[in-house]
Amino acid sequence: MPRRVRRLRRLRPVGLAYADHAPVRLVFAAEIASPPAAVYAALAEDVEGASRWVTGVSRARSTAGGKGREVTLSGGFRLVETVLAAEPDEQYAYRVDGTNLPGPRTLLEDWRLTPAGGGTRIRWTFATDGPVAYRFLMLLARPGMGRAFRASVRALDRRLAGR
Template sequence: MARRLRPVELDFAESAPLRLVFVAEAAAPPKAVYAALADDVEGWSCWFSGVSRSAPTDGGRGRDVRLAGGTRFAETVLAAEPDERYAYRVDATNAPGVRALLEDWRLTPAGTGTRVRWTFAADGPAPFRLVLTLARPGLGRAFRKSVRALDRRLADS
């Protein structure tokens, strides 16, 4: 892992220079979605697009994530509120440009399912922010595809 990032707290999800927010509906109830996010960290590679490996660290207070292209993240879990919220910040990465990164997953009941809101909050130099802004449509598609894959995984279990 190459670089340490600036440590941020939960309020960064609202104050970051770049915030990408995506919403999708899952048929599964919040309890099941939360369990997949927070309790089955190793399972992320089975449903989240681009994740090739994910493992809990530090007794579940952290995560080690690898993406298909070789990008790695060492993360700290900042919020683990059953059936409602799961958030983590990136402490170290080999990804270029990023100075701070936090992801915040919010779950709210939607009928018998769940409204999933994913906030991707980041800071970096202007070229980094521009690239992420241009990548927004693709990230949105990947998120929606991943929520559908998670639904299928939960329905099969």
């Protein structure tokens, strides 16, 4: 029997400052050997390549001439995103405008890159809001999301090093 695909629902649009004051903010950081320019290129220019290193992403593509993204997660969940910041070698951020994920009312991801010991320090902020049960589940998911983030950036570093 074919799986039923849920329609996308619209999320409340938020600006870049939301990353600093969202009701739920999960912030993770890691250092990798790859330089900021290579990391930025993987985030902003090779959107399609995300499925090869981001845990849980099965497909991704750039839209609107690089101003948007469409991402499919494992399990068939879809995200339609708008890029809010694309500062080469420093920052890449986007908000989710539509999704079939249950729960979120808002969702923004902010990737900050800083040089660190010949490589890059990556800080990822996952900023979101939704009903009380969703906020609680997101806080419970923090350890797993941290592990997924660290695994993803290690996979990115290996990919960029050509290993």
